[in-house]
Amino acid sequence: MMRIRRQRRAPSAPATVPRIDPRRHEADQEAEAVEKFGASGLPRRDPHKSNGHRLRGELRTARSTTRIEPIEPLPAAPQWIALADDVSWIVVVSLSEEPWPDAERELLGAARKVADEIGGGVVMVRVGVQDPAADFGQIGADRAILLPLTTDPDVLARHVVAVMERFKGRHVFFGEGGADADVARRTAILLGERPATSLHLLSAERATLQEAGGRTEVSRPLPRVATLAQGRFEAHEGSIAREGRRIDLKFDETTPGVRDLGIVTSSQFDAPLGEARFIVSAGDGVTNWDAFRGVTEALGGTIAGSRQVVDAGHLPRHRQVGASGTLVEARCYLAFGISGAPQHLQGVQRCRYVIAINTDLHAAMVKRADLAIIADAQQVMPALARLAGGPANV
Template sequence: MPRIDPRRHEADHRDDAVERFGADGLPRRDPHKEKNQRLRRELRTHSAIRIGQNARRPAAAQRIVLADDVSWIIVVSLSEEPWPDAERELLGAAHTVADEIGGGVVLVRVGFLDPATDLGQIGADRTVLLPLMTDPNALAAHVAAVIERFKACHVFFGEGGADADVARRTAILLGERPATSLHLLSSERATFQEAGGRTEVSRPLPKVATLASGRFDAYESGIAREGRRIEIELNAPAPGVRDLGVVITSQADAPLNEARFIVSAGDGVTDWEAFRGVTEALGGTIAGSRQVVDAGHLPRHRQVGASGTLVEARCYLAFGISGAPQHLQGVQRCRHVIAVNTDLHAAMVKRADLAIIADAQQVMPALTRLAGGHVDA
């Protein structure tokens, strides 16, 4: 057993006594200990009050409420399920655009819906219920009426089944050309695939579009939207879309922002018959510079450039275009540029991937012959 040093033991007790008691013999206060005890008492008291208040008066759930005069994006859902995944994806994509323009989202649902269903939870600022109907033309007419009621900027459908069919019929009634199977979008651009998914195409976001499934995230903000239900008086629809058969069109007149191969003319073109001949023989779309349009050789919607159309063709064939900065801006997103010009130092020649230094009037009929087209002697 270790021996105890009585003197050291007595000194230890003396030090403890000094710490616990003051010179006057009264117990010393520990302010830190008292503060911690007070904080613990207050915390227990406030927690009890807060829990009791919540139990008596539940806090109202927060919601995002928008005014009626904002810009609206409409989502149309023909699903019979309450909250299908495709509908949630459409609402998420719509909010991507609506948030950029400071707008809201209207959900248009077709068929019966339980009145207790809270569509604000999945992202609807407004909801419109349309009666179930089997006639797609009548349904498209009703959707068009809702679009007019809200002055909607864009309308999104799912790509598949009846949704896609109604989307195309609605676009026809509105006089719009829809974009289909979008897999990327913003308030300005829409990206989709064509030719069996082998080619990616980007164009300005149109008024009517169908969205590919599984490409967009559902609306998840943690705060529900208002989901207010709007009643709209619907009139009997006018006669719907009629099939007029196949209409033969020319690629030469295709919209410039959708053309894949563009044949463009500048001041260096004087033989307009040869220009149209080579464009037809090559299967291209007609375009021109501002000087050509101002001179009246081509209509204004055929102008390429900063003050015309910004094109994204796979190939841009320029005859007799010197290459003003505004025109070069219009073709900067083209994949390949071919320039035909007599000036070796022209800006368009410097921009081109391939240049032919020759007179356009000689090159155009030669290309027409090589393409198998007819050239007048």
């Protein structure tokens, strides 16, 4: 009898596990899985069949745009700096009739630099044209005082002193030139201060000025009253403006009485060499000093000398003419017994006329002179004094 052998079948896989047909290509299976479950491996969800949970706003799909309502900006706070009244103050005085000239901006820039170094403020005193709409804070002033227009420099100087007393001003700056410089010097006299003029460098501690025709620099502590050279300082360019508050002060407009004291004869004998118009100078060739002083007084000149004379002690150091002394610009320079060293010739190169008295025909001073007398100075000086109406015993 023939038996039929039955083949056993493997138990079927659970219904939750999808069957994989080994005969299908692997690429087709992978594409089918992506289509069914997505690239992330998570089953896809139909957004139209969601359970009702929604995000706030209008976020819908990746292809939808997000709408954000604009927020109105808050009003900006005022961008300026205000100072209390008890700080150190730098006073700036301007007599310009032009609104905001370059020289005035330079004054304010220099004052602003010093005030920032000491943690203080700037008081702007303006004389002349008054613009009611002028913004003093934009150019660096914390306080502003407008003075009535007047041509009396003494009245203006007293007004400036009143401002200095009101604010307890530490320094006051003027421009070097014209009426500004005149009022500056009168203000210094009223305050009992020694001013510094034509400053071209300054800080809260030091001031630098030029002397001897701009060839010599002198540094000194910054005084209370100073004039500033034009074109040496930069205007204030701060990004934040200052307060620029206007202050009204009452000033006394009366002018003190003036008394005529008559004509006073002044002597140019000891006048500063930088201001002298007629200079009588001595060199090594002078041995009779009484005659030299007599002829200088008889001619109405200003006494001076060479370096050799000063080094010998015949004249003080501030009477020395030359590159290492004072560069003079006299209308006439009368030289007794001066050979003419190069440094001395540098000191007299701006003189209009030079007269030389010397025994050496080939001396450098004789070559430089417009008029020369070849003779001994000791003989020429008494004779010249007598011709000028000097004392008979000279």
